[in-house]
Amino acid sequence: MNISEKITALRRLMEQKGWDAAVIPGTDPHGSEYLPERWQHRKWISGFTGSFGTVVITRSHAGLWTDTRYFIQARKELEGTGFELHPLRVPDAVDYPQWLAGTLPAGSVTCIDGDCMSYRQVLVLRQYLSVSGGSIVNTPNFLDQTGRISPPLPLSPVFILEKQYSGQRTEEKLAWLRGQLSSRGCSHILLGALDQIAWLFNIRSRDIPYNPVAVSYALVDSRRATLFITPGKVGDNVRMVLREQGVEIVPYESLISVLEALPLGSVFMADGDTLNYTLFNLLLSRFGSAGVKDLPSPVILAKAIKNPVETEGFRKAFLNDGLAMERFLFWLEKSMEQDIPLTEKDAADKLSWMRTLSPDSMGDSFQYVSAYGANAALPHYSASATSSSRLEKKGFFLIDSGGHYLYGTTDITRTVPLGPLTPLEREDYTVVLKGMIALSRAVFLKGTQGAHLDMLAKDPLWRYRRNYGHGTGHGIGHFLCVHEGPQDIRLTWKDQELLPGMVTSNEPGIYREGSHGVRHENILLCKELEENEFGRWLGFETLTLCHIDTSAIVASLLERGEIEWLNLYNKSVYEKMVPFLTYEESRWLQKKTAPLT
Amino acid sequence: MNISEKITALRRLMEQKGWDAAVIPGTDPHGSEYLPERWQHRKWISGFTGSFGTVVITRSHAGLWTDTRYFIQARKELEGTGFELHPLRVPDAVDYPQWLAGTLPAGSVTCIDGDCMSYRQVLVLRQYLSVSGGSIVNTPNFLDQTGRISPPLPLSPVFILEKQYSGQRTEEKLAWLRGQLSSRGCSHILLGALDQIAWLFNIRSRDIPYNPVAVSYALVDSRRATLFITPGKVGDNVRMVLREQGVEIVPYESLISVLEALPLGSVFMADGDTLNYTLFNLLLSRFGSAGVKDLPSPVILAKAIKNPVETEGFRKAFLNDGLAMERFLFWLEKSMEQDIPLTEKDAADKLSWMRTLSPDSMGDSFQYVSAYGANAALPHYSASATSSSRLEKKGFFLIDSGGHYLYGTTDITRTVPLGPLTPLEREDYTVVLKGMIALSRAVFLKGTQGAHLDMLAKDPLWRYRRNYGHGTGHGIGHFLCVHEGPQDIRLTWKDQELLPGMVTSNEPGIYREGSHGVRHENILLCKELEENEFGRWLGFETLTLCHIDTSAIVASLLERGEIEWLNLYNKSVYEKMVPFLTYEESRWLQKKTAPLT
Known part of the structure; x- marks a missing residue:
């Protein structure tokens, strides 16, 4: 048809x-x-x-x-x-x-x-x-x-994310969740969002492109925890591990009959934003409006606040990822020098392959944006096999990519000069960098929200009367979805403060239709700095490790503090990378990370 | 009793x-x-x-x-x-x-x-x-x-603010308001807020300290406009001017009987935030819920967006006010040099008197904060006759004051070094100045709200892990209340964008209990800058004209752009003031405004 x-x-x-x-x-x-x-x-x-x-x-x-x-x-x-x-x-x-x-x-x-x-x-x-x-x-x-024929449910095997990666066993997470339930006067919680279920049960799978989750539901009460999932996906080992931690496995399709068999008088915590209408309605019609509390799932915030094992994992993931990026950028530069014909898709494929060579690589975290010249003016451009522009020795090549590792998920954008640049390209490159640096260096009081912080990234661009239409930052899951809530950094108001342990992207840009696009993206970990008479101060640690090309910068547009930040950043990239690089690569990276004066 | x-x-x-x-x-x-x-x-x-x-x-x-x-x-x-x-x-x-x-x-x-x-x-x-x-x-x-005996209603005479000051005749304002009513399907509007009434009818009075308004109500429908006010307050002249523009004057106390005589089926626009409960309830009980639309009064926003005559008036008011301030600061410095004993109250009285000497002065716009040393750590400190500290030749003296002029209202804070300063005092002075300059220089897209802009003032302080507990900016009336809405600049969210024509304060501070307080306050006029491919850009013109003392600054804490702003600002103050100063005053101001290098 x-x-x-x-x-x-x-x-x-x-x-x-x-x-x-x-x-x-x-x-x-x-x-x-x-x-x-x-x-x-x-x-x-x-x-x-x-x-x-x-x-x-x-x-x-x-x-x-x-x-x-x-x-x-x-x-x-x-x-x-x-x-x-x-x-x-x-x-x-x-x-x-x-x-x-x-x-x-x-x-x-x-x-x-x-x-x-x-x-x-x-x-x-x-x-x-x-x-x-x-x-x-x-x-x-x-x-x-x-006339549509529904394809069957996906059947990828489920595996357990060990405590050495997750930092917290399912038992502990369940105990915490039960505390949340009782403090809100609820007897049950029904979860439908796959990343929440994956986090709660420390499970991962490949049912869905880019998101390492398993198609499932979860039902938790004060004594039981049930995972509704296609049984063929769960091997004996995984079943045993989950059973030990008090998780029962039940077929995906049996959810409705299980819900209908629950005693009247049950009180559900149900999140009307993430639970589907059919299920929410079923709860309402069986348990009445007094039996359904429409509250945001407490898992959303808990999942966003990474524990120390997860943050350490992120650091490791970004080291792996930075190595893949640097090797890719080295290869790209050498290939261009040798006039090897390359398309956007060739470059994306190469980078994806570089990532697979990393230890504990678990695949790409989203569909790469690999965009040359005017194509980069479309923030979500996707090169395909049939239409993929050739890279030329001038202007910018923008690549926005990321990977999963057993211990973290990455997302990075670099805008790479491939040859001569116009003055406007250089200016845009520099001004976007100012925005990214401003947010990276932010110091803020506990309670500050994403719409506040977004102004820090916007201000340097706005002073040059330039702007971008997308958000500046999104939350990032720990070996989970590359986009997660509840926090974000954008001007639209959202009542969610940034909290220590949150991992958020920092990706300002400038896009000029028909000409070029610039975006710089690093990932930030929110951290406690100190408490003084004025309050509790928070700031960011930049997790991303990949040099920022200084050759495209208009140095006179940078303030002293910005240059200091940039030189320190590039220096730390070099120092962390060099033990893993070949002699040729390290010579190259040393030049790339030479301080801007 | x-x-x-x-x-x-x-x-x-x-x-x-x-x-x-x-x-x-x-x-x-x-x-x-x-x-x-x-x-x-x-x-x-x-x-x-x-x-x-x-x-x-x-x-x-x-x-x-x-x-x-x-x-x-x-x-x-x-x-x-x-x-x-x-x-x-x-x-x-x-x-x-x-x-x-x-x-x-x-x-x-x-x-x-x-x-x-x-x-x-x-x-x-x-x-x-x-x-x-x-x-x-x-x-x-x-x-x-x-046992309380209610004092009588105040009886200050009402006077008309001529079109040369208001920029718009009452007739025009009424025609606009009637358009607002009909577009919302309303037949009547009842106004209770005195500044809204004063703006609509271009009247002023002195019924209330600091706010040049008349105790009154206003009722407007498609044909009539009624001012409910004590008749003894309105002279024949004023009565005639108002009558010519279609405004009828009726005794203050007759409001309720007039409302009760209106035909059923009337539909009121009534602002539940500014109208009192008794009146709002009376409307509800007589006209039913379909006859009362609880909407923000459209006068609030119209009043906040100053017309070209009003903005020109503000510039004139700030020139007068700056001269009073400079003369006061000159007098203060000379008095201190001569060891003349001065209290906080003496200083405030002197400044208030300096303002009365200005052309078209109409009194103080609020109760001055005149605070020496540790007293300035209380942002709203008020010196009184019985307790007023003596100024000494060290530390800071903070004075927050303002005046009314026929063509505008002012509000200004200066923190004046009276002698040796501690390193922390200097740092705080400089850091607060950075905050004030950042907001002054802001460039922002139409649609930006006060909570966004507040981050620009906060960021420079936060980088030094310092903060203040009050808002950064409030709207200012045109020869009306020194605090007016709807816009403000504070971190708390409020759904009101800054619009060209709005006049708003810019007053960051740092307060250290038992030690000192610093606040710098200038007033900003929001202006259209340009429209380009990224949107419509707005910015601020600083209205306040009074030098910022550079002797208390730690120059190494200022960025290049901040020093440029400061030197330009002080230069323009000097150039605008000098034609009106004595030789001695101008010599003094020249020194005070010498560029910081």
Whole structure:
């Protein structure tokens, strides 16, 4: 079936059922950013492959809602399908709930797949629709009634992350979680987010691209802890380890029957932002509103605050990762010097391969951005086999990449000068660097939030009247998802302070359409500095180890303190790397890290 | 009657009426910060004279709730009265609604004066009390039943602020306001905040200390505009000018009967944050919830965005004010050199007198903070006739003062070195200056909010692990209240962007108990800079004209750009002042403004 046949089949179903609209979200029952084939409904109906977007089909309209990151990709992928692109995160954007409310007739019926939307998302949609008497019908997997065949659940084996890496046994985490439950007057917690479950049970798997998680649910009460997972994924060894720590393994599909068998009077802690609508609703209808407390899962914050074993692991991961990066940059420079023809994809593949050579490498942590020249002006550009520009001996090459290691996850961007640069390219490179340095050096009082800190990265750019449209920082999981909450660093307000132990990216940029893009990204560990009469002071340790090329810098734009920071940073990279480098590599890195004066 | 007799009388009344608690707020029916004697209920019952605080009396407890600014003053004023101080804006502070909810028995009755509390304040109190079935009784002026005699309404004459100062005639403002009403589907707006009324009708008066406003209400519909005010305050001339612009004058006391005579079906725009509970409730009970739209008054934002005539007026006011300041600083330095004994109060009186010599001076804009040495460590210290420290030839003297002029209002703080300084004093002086300069030089995208900008002032202090507990910036009225909204610059989140035309203070500080305090305060005008591919850029023009003493600076702590800003600033002060100075004064100022190298 092609796209237009699929839409026709869905419209036939909609007519049969009396639905005016169908919403096909881009996530799965666990709210994942990357998802298994089984739940790639949106890709099936539209062909759009981005990590964020929602499709809405009405009797006369087929639309895709996605944000700035994916405009170009979406336009390309939707070409000729009849889908219209609805841009988000632009001025006057109209998201699909609002659009539906303004488009559908009074008393309309909208079908959703409540498995693949969070409870909160459905509440918002319902609120918009209710203004004109619209209602919602929850029909999980309704695309299966139009000819789609759901792929089976993924079957990658589960493995245990030992305490030497996780720093805390599942028993301890469960004891803490039970304390959280009782302090909130709850008897049970149901977890659906895969990274929360992976953290709680110290398990990892490969069910999903880039995110080392296992498709599963978790149910914890004061005595029992149950992991709902396809049994074939769990070997005897893992089963035994989990059983020893009080975790019972039960088939993934049996969740609903287990929930329905729980005693009335149970009180659930359930997070309406991460739990899907079908499950949240099931809890509500069985246990009543007094039996369901809609609270953020306490696992989110606990997971974000890395323990000492995890932070030490991160340091090791960034040493491995820095070596892979430096070897890649060395290879790149030598290849360019020798006029070896290279495409963006060749470079990305080489770097990914360099990472696999690292000890304890566990694969890439996201799809690399490998972008030459004007392609780098698209912050989320993705080179593919069919379209991948050739690197030339001028301008910038931007590479945003990362890896998983048993003891941590990395994410790094470097903007590499490949030859002569324009004055504007040099200025942009320097100004972005000022932003990154400002955030790296931040000293702040406990209680400071991401929107405050973002100003430190923005200010140096703004003084030159330049800006970027994406966030400055996202949380990073410990051998888990490369994007995690609850903290972030962006101007939009969010009530979450930065806390010691949090690992967050620092990635300002400048993008000039049709010309070039610059981004520098290091990863920061939040640390306690001292307490004095004014309060408790926090700061950052830069975890990333990979030199910053000084040849592209306009030195006169840097303040004294910025130059000091840069020289110290490059020096420490050299000193930490040199024991592992060949003679030729170390000579090269020594030159690269020579102090800027 | 002394305090304890007053409390006894109130408790007798409470017993008669069956009240468990009585709330005596520190404001008036117009939500004023400074108030006429008539409504100084809180001062009458407690003796506390600060500008912020609430008294609560129960059968067994008498408490005052106030914030950090007034702890010392409150402790002094409450001594021996039996009042207990409840601190606010400290960690784990418990405000009075919460305290009452935790203290009163189930089914309690709390008496309030609904004239002197905003609708929103009462809603909050009611919500707390309702948890244990508590209720509220609204008895305006209940202290009059305990022996207090309400002073009469103030009778200062009203005068018109001509268009040459206001920039916009009342007719035009009314036409704009009517547009606001109709766009929100409202037929009427009732205004209670005195500065909003003064702005709308271009009137000023002296009913209240420091704030040049007239006690009044305003009612505007699509055809009529009514000013409710004591008739004796309005001369024939003013009456005629207002009548010409379509404003009718009606006695202050007739408001309620006028409201009650309005046709049912009227729809009010009413601001629950600024309108008092009694009036808001009256509207609700007469016009129903469909007839009262609780919206922020559109006058608040319009008043904050100064028009070109007002901004030009501000520049003139700051020139006058700077001259008064420079002459004062010259006099102070000469007096100290000549060993003339001076107290904090002497200095404040002198400066106030210097301001009265300025053309078009209209008095002080707030109670000066004139604080020597350790006294300056209390940000809101107030010297009085009975306790006023002597200035000595060492350390810092801090003076925070301001004036009204027909064309603008000023607010300025300078920290003046009077002799030898400790290294810490110098460092603090320099670091605070870095904070003030950073905000002065800010360049920011339209949409940036005060909590973002505050980080720019905080960052330079935080790098040295120093901080201050007050906000960095407040809005300033145009020959109106020295504190006005809606914008402010502080870390606490508030959904209000800075907009071109807004006038805001920039006043970081450092306070060291028992030792010294430093604050530098300039006033900033927000301006449009340019629009480019990244967005619309805004910045600030510094309005304040008064040199910053460079002798207290540790130059090595300043960056190149900071020194440039400072030298340019001092140079422009000198150039603008010199035509008005005596030869001796100008020689002195030339030295004071010599560039720092």
